[in-house]
Amino acid sequence: MLIAEVSEKFELSQDTLRYYERVGLIPRVNRKNSGIRDYTEEDCRWVEFIKCMRGVGLPVETLIDYVRLFQQGDETLETRKELLVEQHKELLIRMADMQKVLERLEGKIDRYDQMIGTAHQITGFSPVNFVESKGK
Amino acid sequence: MLIAEVSEKFELSQDTLRYYERVGLIPRVNRKNSGIRDYTEEDCRWVEFIKCMRGVGLPVETLIDYVRLFQQGDETLETRKELLVEQHKELLIRMADMQKVLERLEGKIDRYDQMIGTAHQITGFSPVNFVESKGK
DNA sequence: GCTTGACTTGGAGTTAACTCCAGAGAGTAA
DNA sequence: TTACTCTCTGGAGTTAACTCCAAGTCAAGC
Numbered sequence: 001m002l003i004a005e006v007s008e009k010f011e012l013s014q015d016t017l018r019y020y021e022r023v024g025l026i027p028r029v030n031r032k033n034s035g036i037r038d039y040t041e042e043d044c045r046w047v048e049f050i051k052c053m054r055g056v057g058l059p060v061e062t063l064i065d066y067v068r069l070f071q072q073g074d075e076t077l078e079t080r081k082e083l084l085v086e087q088h089k090e091l092l093i094r095m096a097d098m099q100k101v102l103e104r105l106e107g108k109i110d111r112y113d114q115m116i117g118t119a120h121q122i123t124g125f126s127p128v129n130f131v132e133s134k135g136k
Numbered sequence: 137m138l139i140a141e142v143s144e145k146f147e148l149s150q151d152t153l154r155y156y157e158r159v160g161l162i163p164r165v166n167r168k169n170s171g172i173r174d175y176t177e178e179d180c181r182w183v184e185f186i187k188c189m190r191g192v193g194l195p196v197e198t199l200i201d202y203v204r205l206f207q208q209g210d211e212t213l214e215t216r217k218e219l220l221v222e223q224h225k226e227l228l229i230r231m232a233d234m235q236k237v238l239e240r241l242e243g244k245i246d247r248y249d250q251m252i253g254t255a256h257q258i259t260g261f262s263p264v265n266f267v268e269s270k271g272k
Numbered sequence: 273g274c275t276t277g278a279c280t281t282g283g284a285g286t287t288a289a290c291t292c293c294a295g296a297g298a299g300t301a302a
Numbered sequence: 303t304t305a306c307t308c309t310c311t312g313g314a315g316t317t318a319a320c321t322c323c324a325a326g327t328c329a330a331g332c
Contacts, residue, residue, distance in 0.1 A: 003309075014309085015291055022311095023289090034298050036309055056230070056237045057193075060289065081248035088241045091234055094192070098231050101192045105224045112217035140278075150279085151321055158281095159319095170328055172279055196319065 001039040010047050017047065024064045025050050027071060057094075058087055137175040146183050153183065160200045161186050163207060193230075194223055 007014045020026050021037075026046040029037045039047075046067075053063055066083055069076040143150045156162050157173075162182040165173045175183075182203075189199055202219055205212040 013291075016289095018310090019290060031310090034309085035311095036298080052237060052240070054289090056234045058237075077248060077252050081245060081252065084241050084245050084248065088238065088245065091238050091241070095231060095234050095238070098192045098227055098234075101188060101194075102224065102227050102231070104188070105220050105227070109217060109220050109224065112213060112220065116213050116217065138278080149321075152319095154281090155320060167280090170279085171281095172328085190319090 001044065003037050003039070006039050006044060006047060009044070010051055012047070012051060020047070020050060023060065024067055025054075025060060027067060053087075056091065062087065137180065139173050139175070142175045142180060142183060145180070146187055148183070148187060156183070156186060159196065160203055161190075161196060163203060189223075192227065198223065 003014050003017055006012075007017055021029055026043065029039055029043050032038050050063060054060070062083065066080060069080045069083070139150050139153055143153055157165055162179065165175055165179050168174050186199060190196070198219065202216060205216045205219070
């Protein structure tokens with residue numbers, strides 16, 4: 001598979017694909033005689049995996065570590081697992097934070113709805129204290 | 137309240153607090169005669185709010201818009217609400233993505249557990265296909 | 273009056289993660 | 303052969319969001 005096809009398939013620019021390979025986010029892709037990249041199915045799976053993980057913000061550094069460990073073979077199974085467990089933990093924390101913000105936004109939106117509904121009656125009422133001061 | 141106290145209280149560097157104000161992430165803080173910032177409770181609430189929103193990745197640009205709209209008064213209530221609704225929507229999307237990744241990581245971790253448990257029996261078994269090829 | 277420490281401003285520097293570019297080579301089409 | 307298209311590499315440039323720095327001000331303590 002040529003880089004143009006992989007780029008199309010995963011909606012990643014060719015530059016990004018080359019960058020991923022250069023920094024070690026995916027293992028080195030084989031070249032044809034002419035030096036042109038020829039992506040295998042396996043390569044594509046790596047691309048998809050990395051795109052997915054980057055998509056939710058796993059750090060490039062960490063993913064590079066994972067790929068490096070992977071290439072070192074079975075001795076690193078434990079370490080790789082621990083790396084994944086750590087990332088799983090981080091994700092959980094971030095999702096909990098987001099859940100909190102989600103609820104906070106909902107509260108704020110509700111209050112805006114109320115204010116908009118009665119906006120003409122209560123002129124001079126400061127939105128500052130009403131909206132911002134709740135749940136300091 | 138002095139900048140040092142606010143910095144301490146919210147665990148944001150003084151530079152970050154000044155930066156937030158400079159770019160409009162929080163409204164302008166009043167100064168004493170000597171020119172030194174004197175944060176009110178209201179200012180602190182803004183700092184907390186912005187820290188919280190930035191913490192889950194809402195873009196600086198968007199939050200600046202929100203603050204700007206806020207300062208324009210009641211005419212922007214509707215717009216502000218829409219902005220919050222949009223961010224709420226985005227958060228939901230991101231959380232759904234993260235949920236998927238969470239499950240994917242769990243699957244991967246399970247497979248690593250299996251492999252580690254039987255690592256001595258199955259020598260020569262390639263982790264590449266076993267771990268990476270599932271659920272292409 | 274002088275030193276010290278916290279604060280000010282404007283502007284430059286940093287970091288992460290791409291993104292773009294110049295110059296060159298290979299393969300195909302006329 | 304010439305032109306065109308796709309790709310290559312190494313390196314420079316960009317963007318977002320801080321982070322650091324130099325030079326200066328001010329209030330308090332000695």
